[in-house]
Amino acid sequence: MRNIWTIAKKEYDHYFITPIAYIVAFVILLILGFLFTAVIQGATQGALYGYGTAPDITVVNWWFAFLLMFGTPALTMRLIADETKTGTIELLLTAPIRDYELIIGKWLGSFLFILTIIVASLVYPIVLNKFVTPGIDWKLVLSSYLGVVLVAASFLSLGVGISALFSNQIAAFFISLVTCLGLFFLIGIPANLMPAGGDFFNYMVMRTHFDNAFNAGKIDLSNIIYFVSLIALGLFTGTVAVEARRWN
Amino acid sequence: MIQVNGLIKDYGARRALNSITFDANQGEIVGFLGPNGAGKTTTMRILSGYMPPTDGSAIVAGYDIVEESLEVRRRVGYLPETVPLYTDMTALEYLKFMAELRHIPNAQDRAYETLEQVNLGDRAKSYIGNFSKGMRQRVGLAQALIHRPEVLILDEPTIGLDPAQVVEIRNVIKEIGKDRTVLLSTHILTEAQQICDRVLIINKGAIVAEDTPENLQSRLVGSQRAILRVRGDSDGLDATIKKVKGTRGIEVKDAETVEFEFSSGQDVRPQVAKAVVQAGYELTELRPVGMSLEEIFLELTQDNSAGKGQGSKS
Numbered sequence: 001m002r003n004i005w006t007i008a009k010k011e012y013d014h015y016f017i018t019p020i021a022y023i024v025a026f027v028i029l030l031i032l033g034f035l036f037t038a039v040i041q042g043a044t045q046g047a048l049y050g051y052g053t054a055p056d057i058t059v060v061n062w063w064f065a066f067l068l069m070f071g072t073p074a075l076t077m078r079l080i081a082d083e084t085k086t087g088t089i090e091l092l093l094t095a096p097i098r099d100y101e102l103i104i105g106k107w108l109g110s111f112l113f114i115l116t117i118i119v120a121s122l123v124y125p126i127v128l129n130k131f132v133t134p135g136i137d138w139k140l141v142l143s144s145y146l147g148v149v150l151v152a153a154s155f156l157s158l159g160v161g162i163s164a165l166f167s168n169q170i171a172a173f174f175i176s177l178v179t180c181l182g183l184f185f186l187i188g189i190p191a192n193l194m195p196a197g198g199d200f201f202n203y204m205v206m207r208t209h210f211d212n213a214f215n216a217g218k219i220d221l222s223n224i225i226y227f228v229s230l231i232a233l234g235l236f237t238g239t240v241a242v243e244a245r246r247w248n
Numbered sequence: 249m250i251q252v253n254g255l256i257k258d259y260g261a262r263r264a265l266n267s268i269t270f271d272a273n274q275g276e277i278v279g280f281l282g283p284n285g286a287g288k289t290t291t292m293r294i295l296s297g298y299m300p301p302t303d304g305s306a307i308v309a310g311y312d313i314v315e316e317s318l319e320v321r322r323r324v325g326y327l328p329e330t331v332p333l334y335t336d337m338t339a340l341e342y343l344k345f346m347a348e349l350r351h352i353p354n355a356q357d358r359a360y361e362t363l364e365q366v367n368l369g370d371r372a373k374s375y376i377g378n379f380s381k382g383m384r385q386r387v388g389l390a391q392a393l394i395h396r397p398e399v400l401i402l403d404e405p406t407i408g409l410d411p412a413q414v415v416e417i418r419n420v421i422k423e424i425g426k427d428r429t430v431l432l433s434t435h436i437l438t439e440a441q442q443i444c445d446r447v448l449i450i451n452k453g454a455i456v457a458e459d460t461p462e463n464l465q466s467r468l469v470g471s472q473r474a475i476l477r478v479r480g481d482s483d484g485l486d487a488t489i490k491k492v493k494g495t496r497g498i499e500v501k502d503a504e505t506v507e508f509e510f511s512s513g514q515d516v517r518p519q520v521a522k523a524v525v526q527a528g529y530e531l532t533e534l535r536p537v538g539m540s541l542e543e544i545f546l547e548l549t550q551d552n553s554a555g556k557g558q559g560s561k562s
Contacts (some may be wrong), residue, residue: 002351018336087328087331087332088334090293090298090330091328091332093297093298094297094324095350096319096351097349149408151318246299246300
């Protein structure tokens, strides 16, 4: 655990000296800011004309999850690929740490950075609560944010795993992006084309697990298991890739 | 401290290490010499726990490199050929990170202390990205030393350093080598001659010679040559030397200089000196002109002569 924390801390600190991390944080928070303003304006106008419903944070958080699809590959692309390219992987693989500690440490570092952005975005529900009488549904906020956290953790884990397969950051970025995009939307397409047996593909669509469960205020074990499985898959891929690098 | 037994490493169809066997003891500095692609880096990577061998075994600091890799890595300090540095960190941050990975208490103090050891104490808070090649090499050496390892494995430790830094680093290595085991590879043969207690010459994945630099010279050549100089007239000098039992191959180089040969096991230089002085010559110089390590290296690693050395172990 200590090794995982040491690596995570180094990675977390590193994000604050890299422009790409600031760009990701800035773009996500900026777009969410615009969306939040639009939600408030829409709700205000609706209220004026008498057809509006109380605004909630779920629309903003849907877009948050969508933006993470693009943001997380930018944060994970260098995590292992850059170490391989610059040779510092030799330093880490000859240090007294286990391969899985390295991978989990890298993932945790990136997760803590995304968590920082998520925490910063909590300003939106707090502000929203001031506008809504008698206040917003905090259980829904909690559920929605838990969904965002799990989506981020899954994307980051897959990104770390993919980064361990490449020594080129750009390749790692695009493969991670395609994987995230595929998992969030595209994997459901074959299900619509298949006469039968499309259940698996439908089950794999991340958007459904996020939209119909967490972002709808429903926290249940099966959806948590889905995300935890994806996180485990990414971390396992990364560990195996590092292990394979030793043998090759 | 290092016991290597029949180590084999294959990269696909290519055999990089062909059953090498050697050992290195505590308080010994062992030099690893060989041309590019001979297997030096592969051996060092295996011994440092970076990758496992295809076959064979090795014990480092009392632990098996495959079965107890983590224990080995705890006890080994390793400086790879390409110095692995995070250029966006300061030297202090980098070493503190390495110290924390090795669970060293007071990591920051140890980082400072180690930077002092490699004469970079005054640059602790400078970014590694702004360092010269020599300074980067010293930071790399510092990370290998940070945990005071029982075994130090250094791949080309003085490459890129200026002459003054080379001397400093050699002194650091010599100091460490007094009570710990050091295995270092180098292309600078005089370096091996100066700081190594023993030299391993590796070629095409096999050790072709192993001994002290001095013994390698004498064992390979079988005999030694010496150069003798006198001041003034040297007429008859060759005849005077010839009279001393054990001398042969006498060759007059110029009016004041004669070279002669004698068996390695029978140093006749004192007798030659005595005979020359007694014959009335004014002796100004008498020194051996043995084969240099460079010559031995070339002799042993050239394609047509690999394995020729009498010091051969493989």
